[in-house]
Amino acid sequence: MSDQPADSTLPRLRRWEQRTEVPLFGASLLFLLGYAVRVLAPHQAGHWGTLALVLVGATWLVFAADYAVRFHLSGLGHRFFRLHWLDTVVLLLPLLRPLRLIRVYTAVQKRRERPRLSLYARVIAYAGASALLLGFSAALAVYDQERGAKGTSIRTFGDAAWWACETLTTVGYGDTVPVTPGGRVVASGLMACGLALLGAVTGSFSSWLLQVFRREDEKRPPESR
Structure with a gap:
């Protein structure tokens, strides 16, 4: 051996x-x-x-x-x-x-015989954790760029956190917006990440619903379909 x-x-x-x-x-x-x-x-x-x-x-x-x-x-x-x-x-x-979080999860699971979570749960858990960490990081970065800038609406870290929530969820009320070049670069990156994470969660949830409905249809007697 x-x-x-x-x-x-x-x-x-x-x-x-x-x-x-x-x-x-x-x-x-x-x-x-x-x-x-x-x-x-x-x-x-x-x-x-x-x-x-x-x-x-x-x-x-x-x-x-x-x-x-x-x-x-x-x-x-x-x-x-x-x-x-x-x-x-x-x-x-x-x-x-935080975008590398999926590789951390993969590295941990390779030490186990099989994943503890289903595919859909893994996607949602990864997207949620990534959104939380990215949102906090982006709020810090945009607050660092915007505080003290002339004409800014992001004057406190609370404003920055609210802006990050709006941007990640693609709501965009427009009450807080970055005005500095650095803040807008951060905003562009967070918009792209927010769309990707939201699409991953929505697609995974929709696929899970389709799978559930398909199983229900398969359990029904043929004459009731």
């Missing part, structure tokens, strides 16, 4: 991803915490701002090191940037790391 681990036959890159996705997700939460403290903490609390900046920088270095290891283990050369474009985007914009 071989003494090698059970995953020794997997490519090195896949083994690395399975082992690091969960710790990296924890690092992304620390990054988000540091960024939130930097944005929301009073300017008078200088030591907290410094600590938050160090935490943000340290976690980003962890992301950069992971990206370099992935690039090396892939053996793809410059093709890595095209095939793993999401990894590149997330490295440049760490606040988008």
Whole structure:
């Protein structure tokens, strides 16, 4: 019997991803915490701002090191940037790391015999968790850009959170809108993510309903159909 681990036959890159996705997700939460403290903490609390900046920088270095290891283990050369474009985007914009939540779930489930949730429940759970994390991240980012800007309607973090809810749900009342270039870039990204997540949830729920109705029809006697 071989003494090698059970995953020794997997490519090195896949083994690395399975082992690091969960710790990296924890690092992304620390990054988000540091960024939130930097944005929301009073300017008078200088030591907290410094600590938050160090935490943000340290976690980003962890992301950069992971990206370099992935690039090396892939053996793809410059093709890595095209095939793993999401990894590149997330490295440049760490606040988008919640989009990798599905890979964290996959890495955890590969250690089990089968998923605990059905396909539809997994889609809805992933979309809900991603919407929550992305909404909070976007609210922080747009508040950081908009506060103090001339003519802005987003003056508090509460305004930013309300704006994020409107944008993610595609409601768009128009009572709070970003006016700075950076805020509008954040808004554009959140709109795209909101449409994608809403479409995933709606499509999954509709498919589940169709499956339920199909099962009910199959249970009926032929003469009652």
